[in-house]
Amino acid sequence: MKMLRMTLDHVRLRDKMLLLYFLCVFTPVVLTNLIFYHVTSQNVKEQRMQDISRALEQIKIEFYREFEDAMEISSIFYTDHQLNEVLEETYPHPADYIAAYDSYLRHILNNTYSPAYHSVGGITIYTNNSTLLNSGGISFIDEGVRSLPWYTKISPGRQSKPIFVRTDDSTGEQMYPFSLIRRMNYFYSQNGREKILKIELRMSSIREIFNNLNLQGSLFLLNERGGIEYTTDPKVDINHKHVAYNTLNLPEDTMEFKTNYVLTSNLNGWSIVAAVSRDAVLYEMQESRNFVLLLTCVNMLLPTLIIIWITRSLNVRIHRILKHMKKVKNQHFELIRGTESRDEIGQLTGEFNRMTLKIKRLINDVYMADIQRKNLEIQRRHAQLNALHSQINPHFLFNALETIRMRSLMKHEDETARIIHNMARIFRNSLVWNKDRVTLREELELIRCFLEIQQYRFGERIQYEVQARSEDLDNLLPKMVALTLVENASIHGIEPLKHGGRIEIHFEHEEGQLILTVRDDGVGMSEEQVQRLYGYMQRQEEMGERIGLQNVIYRLKLYYGSRFELAIRSAPGDGTEIRIRIPADRE
Known part of the structure; x- marks a missing residue:
């Protein structure tokens, strides 16, 4: 009962009045008349069918009497x-x-x-x-x-x-x-x-026997094999060929009535079938239906007019209040003019006018303060994203510079100039804070710069493959998300291996989704580590000082909420595959 009341609270007043009309007026009247029509029509139908059955039985008896007369004469002669x-x-x-x-x-x-x-x-x-x-x-x-x-x-x-x-x-x-x-x-x-x-x-x-006036259809006298021996249907020619009753193409609305000769000499197994149109059987039901329809219209007309009159009185005034409420929402504080009534709607109108005046006085204090608070919240979020970027950049910059330093100590070559150039590009991109998302084309440039630096460091120990379709290069993704995954695969997956390894980076577009896959054949992770990473997707605490894949997960949650998917497949010694699915969005 409580759930029903709560459901009705969400229904508009006009719809409630319509519901009241249908439940208390329309439905009872219709159901009552339908039941009356059903009972009446069933009685008429049964009576009509009984009349047809009795007429058919009378034909059966009279035809058998004709046959018995002939049998009696034959017995006398015999x-x-x-x-x-x-x-x-x-x-x-x-x-x-x-x-x-x-x-x-x-x-x-x-x-x-x-x-x-x-x-x-x-x-x-x-x-x-x-x-x-x-x-x-x-x-x-x-x-x-x-x-x-x-x-x-x-x-x-x-x-x-x-x-x-x-x-x-x-x-x-x-x-x-x-x-x-x-x-x-x-x-x-x-x-x-x-x-x-x-x-x-x-x-x-x-013919006089079979032309019974109570049967408005065709009669068929059938022998024990179902063949037609006599019929009142002139379309059936039984003089020149044997016609079986079950081969006749009768109309779909035909109703059949049948009576059999049982335990009678020479006519045992014979039967008489009446094929009568349904309209002819139910003709009197149609007259009853017309009467019920007329009675229903009369019973519904007066209550309908009264309910429409009362509903209009309520609906017009409520609609006027709703119209002024929409004006208040758009900061047009107009009062409802007119004579105040004493019913509940009149009381609601008076309270609305008083509320409008009070809101008009408080709007500047409360509303403007709320706008300032929301602006501060937006700035805080933007600062938080910049801080997340700054957590990634020093960590990455330290590893890259340490690599260049170690390589420069071991060799005295100009080759390091190219590596330093790549490093400068990455560093310069990380310093741009007013651009939270970049195109896939820009992200791929940073990934290639990073991988060239890693190959410069490890030589043949690291191999990589980058695949992306040209038509997907204009899709947007959070800045340095893919680069962080590639860095983790290189530093934590391939670097511990003496013989090195391979990194595969794939970008795919599928049904409005951009799919990033980073796969390596490095040392892999334990099940506990994988579950811990999954746990970051469920937590709501601040990022703090965490970096790496945790940082990527947190940033994706800030950008997309629940609209991104993360899948990790890894095992010790079997490498790691990380797949991220985000909504595809173009510049």
């Missing part, structure tokens, strides 16, 4: 002993068959069953009894019949199951009608007669 005798009889003369047809066949084929079962479109009996006439619901089984697709699906033998298929009757129907076909082999045929019963369903009844 077990009719008198019908079997008429079909088995051999008629010597057509008049004999006509008499038998009029006495029984005409009655059962044309008059009895069709009025009772309105869904039956026609009944046909196929037989190979050549003494019957091919008319009045009786047809011969010839080669044309045997080549029909439905004939090949009838299984031979006794007690064969009926099949339910679509057959082409060439009546011009948009979709081939359904037919129930079965062999009439309930009675044994002494003459080897083949009898097939075909009951054709009336497609108008099927």
Whole structure:
């Protein structure tokens, strides 16, 4: 709770009012209406889906009733002993068959069953009894019949199951009608007669069942293999080819509803699928959404206007105080004019005016004294840097002059004139105090002068290599930092070795950083010495009389703070490598 209060203390008043508005007005209203809309829409959606499921179940039951009617008729024909005798009889003369047809066949084929079962479109009996006439619901089984697709699906033998298929009757129907076909082999045929019963369903009844007004989509009757046997979608042609339901390219927003035929003879595994557009299912949800949006707008309009009115009253006066505070910051001490109010903002205005008058009286005493103190601090820092330089120069100058003196005693040569010239350049550069940083080009000149002096002293015992790209020579670095590292490598690393050694100085530029690497193959340092040098980067005490690498670290901290990196790799007898990374800066 305390952290929350501290966080709110940093939020502007206008933003606090907005936060209050969103948390106490906007969010509750929106959430309430969203919950109301969600609950309402879910109820509407579930109710709509239940209606579609019930309509689909009704279609399933009515279609199955049509099928059962055909099955019942087929069972009557299948077990009719008198019908079997008429079909088995051999008629010597057509008049004999006509008499038998009029006495029984005409009655059962044309008059009895069709009025009772309105869904039956026609009944046909196929037989190979050549003494019957091919008319009045009786047809011969010839080669044309045997080549029909439905004939090949009838299984031979006794007690064969009926099949339910679509057959082409060439009546011009948009979709081939359904037919129930079965062999009439309930009675044994002494003459080897083949009898097939075909009951054709009336497609108008099927279309009436599937054209349910509660379903605003496409219906598909699928067989046990997933093939489409009937559909209300006119775009799907199932008369001339087998079409699987899973191959249809339905729209992405299609919702599917499915009901299956389970444990039913001949239709086991069949199913009815309704493909309905999501918009059609959720149409009533859209009306509910519009009502919720209207209610939300009405509930938010009045509170919003009131909060804007109150917020403007607060914000304008606070903004006026802030405007005058900025003027005070720029030493324009103007008072806030206007009628004083009694609320907290009015009290704050009065206190601000009194504070402004007091600051105006004290500004010359306190502010000017602070400016003088800061100038003295800057001068002290500059003097400290000069003092650091002076600590380095005597130490280096002593070593260089001692080298020249010893060499002059050993040899009487004019070669020392060149060394003295190099020494003069270094000495003259060290005396310039008003220039804290130098270019890499100037630092390299001093390094080469120093290394020539060292080679003059040690001869072939010391070798060196200096690498720097020409485009990096204008980068700035603190004065004599690189020279101090080279001096340490020469005096403390190479000089103790009898056989001498090598010094490598590399300057690199990488991603806005200038990298200085000084590497020697001298005596190296112990781990304790390396850690002690790292310790100078963490300490904050004054430099004092320390010189060498400690001096370099302290100066880098003064110039760059935490923006430089120092890496030391050294081991006894393995030489030393010092790498310094500083921000690249040009003149």
